[in-house]
Amino acid sequence: MHLGLLAADLTHTHGWAHYSLSLVQALRRAGVRLTVVASRSSPDVPGIELHRLLPDTNPMEKYMLLRSLRQAPAVGRLLHECDLVHALIEPYAPVGAWVAAGRPFLLTAHGSYIDLLLRRRPPAGSLYHWSFRRARPIVCVSHYTAGVIRGLLPDVPVTVIQNAIDPVRFVDLPRNAVVKQGPTVLSVGAVKLRKGTLELVRTMARVRGAISDVQCVIIGSLDAEPGYTQQVQAEIQLLGLTGCVHLLGHVPEATKLAWYGTADVFALPSLHVGRKFEGFGLTYLEASA
Numbered sequence: 001m002h003l004g005l006l007a008a009d010l011t012h013t014h015g016w017a018h019y020s021l022s023l024v025q026a027l028r029r030a031g032v033r034l035t036v037v038a039s040r041s042s043p044d045v046p047g048i049e050l051h052r053l054l055p056d057t058n059p060m061e062k063y064m065l066l067r068s069l070r071q072a073p074a075v076g077r078l079l080h081e082c083d084l085v086h087a088l089i090e091p092y093a094p095v096g097a098w099v100a101a102g103r104p105f106l107l108t109a110h111g112s113y114i115d116l117l118l119r120r121r122p123p124a125g126s127l128y129h130w131s132f133r134r135a136r137p138i139v140c141v142s143h144y145t146a147g148v149i150r151g152l153l154p155d156v157p158v159t160v161i162q163n164a165i166d167p168v169r170f171v172d173l174p175r176n177a178v179v180k181q182g183p184t185v186l187s188v189g190a191v192k193l194r195k196g197t198l199e200l201v202r203t204m205a206r207v208r209g210a211i212s213d214v215q216c217v218i219i220g221s222l223d224a225e226p227g228y229t230q231q232v233q234a235e236i237q238l239l240g241l242t243g244c245v246h247l248l249g250h251v252p253e254a255t256k257l258a259w260y261g262t263a264d265v266f267a268l269p270s271l272h273v274g275r276k277f278e279g280f281g282l283t284y285l286e287a288s289a
Contacts, residue, residue: 111279
């Protein structure tokens, strides 16, 4: 079996990337023949030959659909010998379905982008509808995500394969690589409305009333929702938490793992905001490892 994979950047910096990297590595360990087409910003991964053609998703490039479709002929040439094509994230579904032609096509559905893409105006929304319906099946990372898909596309077959983590990454976590200044609450995830960052900041003001030296470390992109990030920063100032709540942004993988090994509590008060929702919440698993 020769699989053609359309993948996000192969890193652990965000959910799509983590899924892409983890699946590619697991298939490689299983001896499956792969051709991997990834986003342009994807770093080198030992033992994996990457073809960096697809638009970036973190942050999301403008005109994502148009840019990805422009790469379809080149992607098609790379995957012409593959027995199956799998789009590992929702935005790559149209190019994956087009390239697959008469071959089996799989799509992994993660979370909010399912609904957001399907509700786009024509012709973009029509292309996403067509490509999602072409998938046999749509692989969902949670039963909640599967329920959303069934509500939107009731005639499309859906299967659930839940996200997981590689426990090897969390063996012997470093505990002295970061400076802990007091009892520490850790949150890992982009600063977004649906991640509940503002709620966490306000809660820390109450916690500090009982634990004066408490610290809160928030790891994740500060650029996903710039206006919301500014609101969070203003709230930190307003509540006098500049020495308590720390927005670190993106950090190296080793630093993130060090905080997992050092922090006392993990908190991610995710919210369902309109059509945006937490499809799985991978960092809860990471924090529990």
